[in-house]
Structure formats: C-alpha cells, structure tokens
Amino acid sequence: MKNPQQAAAAFAPDIPAEQLARIETPLAALEAAFRPLVGRIPHETEPAYLLAVAPEAGA
C-alpha cells in the first residue's frame, strides 16, 4: 500500500500498467487514512481474532 508500483513489481507483476494507474489513487487515499492510525497502536494490542485450539477429539 505504501508504494503500489513497487509492491506490484514484487508481488503482482501480472497487474497491467493501466490497471495499476487506476488503483493507485484509491490506494493512496486509503494509505493517507490508515497510516496515521498504525502509529497509535499500543505495543501489547492483539488482533481482533485469535487462534483457538480445540482439544483433540476423544481427549
């Protein structure tokens, strides 16, 4: 999200250039809204989903 051109070159080279141009603007807007929030996350905060391990069947 930080640099869609570099990310696409590394992870999604099949995205055509014209599509990349089209999606850069909404991704940049999302980046602007999202990035400042990341700096405010307290260190110990867990994600909103967590792995729950069920006991083995018959245990």
Place this chain on the structure above:
Amino acid sequence: MTIEEAARLLDARQISSAELTRQCLDRIARLNGKLNAYLTVLEDSALGQARRLDEERARGSVRGPLHGIPVAVKDVFCTKGVRTTCGSKLFADHVPDHDAAVVERLEAAGAVLLGKLGMHEMAYGITSNNPHFGAVRNPWNTDCIPGGSSGGSGAAVASDLAYLAMGSDTGGSIRIPASFCGTVGLKPTTGRVSRYGVLPLDFTLDHMGPLTRSVRDAALALNVLAGHDPRDASSSRQPVKDYLPAESSSLRGLRIGVPENFFYDRLDPAVERGVRGLARVAADLGAEIVSVQVPDIAAINAIGRVILLSEAAAVTAPYIHRRGDFGADVLALFDQGRLIAATDYINAQRLRRLYQQEFRKLWRQVDCLLTPCTPTPAPRIGQTELEMGGNKEDVRLASTRLVRGINVLGEPALAIPCGFSDDGLPLGAQIIGRPFEEDVILRAGAALEEATDFRRRPPEEDSPQRRGGRGD
C-alpha cells in the same frame, strides 16, 4: 402483505401456501423481466414444497410462522442441486452438493424456496449492476440501482416477489439495498447467524440476515435463523432470545443515542429530515433521546477497507489469473487487495480491537443509536459520483460510509424506511445496538414503523417511475 399477515390467513385457512406461492410466481413472471431480481426461479419445486406444507398443515402440524411462506435467497447461499453463482462467471455452473445453514433453517421452519436472487458480482459492490447477469433494477425507479450487494433481495421484497429474502452484508450489503428499496434489513451481531454454506467474500466481516417488509417479519426470521452452528468457526454460543417485539409501541425506558459527529455530516437534506423526524417520533413514544459523540467512524471505515481488501484478495487468489472473468470494478478491488502488506492487515485487526473497545463504552450511555443508513436515496445505474453540499464523492464509498464500520465492530444494525425523497425514492435510517441485543433494535424499529407509514407504500408494479403516493 407481511409474513405475519400471510401467516394469519394461512392459519385461518383463508389461503393456502400453494396459492401464496402461485401469486409470487405470477408476479415474478410479470415483473422479473423489468427488475432482474431473480437469477433462478424454482417454480416446480416451490409449488411441490408448498403443496406438501399445505398437506402437513391439514394434518394439524404447523412448524411456525414461516410455515408455507414463500421466500428467496441471494445467490451466494449454497443450495443443494441448484446452481449457486455468487453473481460471478467463476461460479456460473456451480451446483453445490449441500445447503447453506440458512437454507436448512428456513426449510426446517416450513418456508417455501422460490429461487435465487441477483447480486453484485462476488458480493463485492453496492450497485448490483452485474456484468455477467445484467443489472438488477430498483422497483421505485428502474433507472436506479437497488443497492447491493444484495440488490435482488431488496428488489424482490420491495416489489412483493418474496415475503422474505436473505442477504449477506460485509460492508452494508443488506442495509444499503434495504435503504434504497424501502424495505427492512437486519445485519445481526457477528456470530449470531451461521455463515456455513455461503460463498465467502471475506472471513471476518461477512454477516447473514433477512430483508423483509416489516420489522416484526425480520424478528420472525431471526427467530428461525439465530443459533450456534459448529460448522461456522465464528458462530456464537450466546443464548438465542425470542426476538419478536411485544405489540406495545411504547419506547419508554429506552435511551436512543443520536450522534453529534460523523453520521449526520454530508447528507442529502431529505435523509436528514427523515431520520431526525424518526428521532422526534421516538421521543413522542417515550424514548429518551441522548446526543452522543461516537468514536472515529472514518478511521473504522479505513480499517474495514484494509481488512476487506486483504481478505477478499485472499479468497480469490486461486482465480485471479482468470482476469477476463471478472468485471472491471471487482477486479480493481481484488488487485488493490493484493498490494496490501501482511503487516498492514494485522495492524488493521489490532486497530479493530481497539475501536471495538472504545465503541463499547458508548453502551454505558445509550441502549441504541439512531443514524441515517445511506446518505442519499438510490443513485442512477451507471452513476459514479454523488454530490452533497458541493462536494463530489464516489458512489461506493458514499453509500457504505454510514454502514461499513458496523461490520468492523460486530454490533447488530437494522435498516428501516424513514421517508421519501422529493422524487419518490425511499430513504433509510439505521438503528445500531449492543452486541446480541437484536431484540432492542427490533423493538425500537417496530415501534417507529408502527407510528409511521413509510413501509405501507410499495411500488406499483405497472409504473416503476412512480413518484410518491400511497400504495396498496
């Protein structure tokens, strides 16, 4: 006619399920060419099912209020032996070997399945302008979108092509079509209704719920749909309630929050008038109206978009090489999701927890929130921008602005009609409640519905360009 009214006629033997089903099928035959609400109509099996349910009733066995009621489901719910497309070319020939939990529960309750409903491709958008199966049209004005992604569900219920239609809601996809089509739409609490057997758009934002003609019908539907399902990892064991509100329309003792920030910014003036009018009605019914400050919903929306883009891109990763099989709008979203870093996705889920905790503090002050559902009435098909207060806004982002965040938080939310625009299109309000307190928002919604006449104005089938006026 609502489910409650039809059930009374069925109980009194004044009509049979076969007759109700035939009436719906006749209306579908007459109107679906205009509306494109149904992708698949199950005429023979529906009539057979209705006759069997009539025989069962004649033997004195009635399963409940949905016994013999014709319903339909969005084409995202798997139906055993019946094509389930997800509105996508990828699944154009997909015939599941099992039913979704929702379909199982509806059938066990005696509902008659009329067919499968049209939707936005892959449930990833709000127009239901589907490049593979055609545009679903709004019954109030066929030049307008019905909303989405459960657009066929909204159009079918609004135009009496089913008594109940199931939808799915990842960022507003039940409530937006309810708002644009003038129906009721309920997004239950996360985990309240099983997602088993639903073709997923996403893993942590998808919710299943009903669109109906009345709030009480939505409550009847939830009575059937709610409950734990071990086949859905997110399914809750929280006890199920009786969700049908008492007949009393008093709201005495209920504290309804009206947000001072975010929700009432950038609205079509008719929407603001409609929702503030509902707040006055609520006060007249005895509710305490409380002005509240809500947490940063714009931030919650951004968090939701990072999560949805990432998870939806993961869901479609095995198919993304078939680029020509996707419509341009959904392909652009899938491509955006592929460029989001794993660290951003995980941090979005951490932020989600923080905002859930912050939002839950609100529930010390109020029992529910009353907000607009969509900031405008239904846009026209093909329209890409909305103008409000001199500012232009993308149609998709504007239409999801007031609803998306609630999927991130997990709270239940109810869309109800709150009036009409000057050109006769329905307007929608939203009631948001505490987790697993669907009974509270249904009580509030039923009382407001009873005190107003917005739901009693169905579109007239022969004049879809209708402007206002009281219907049958």
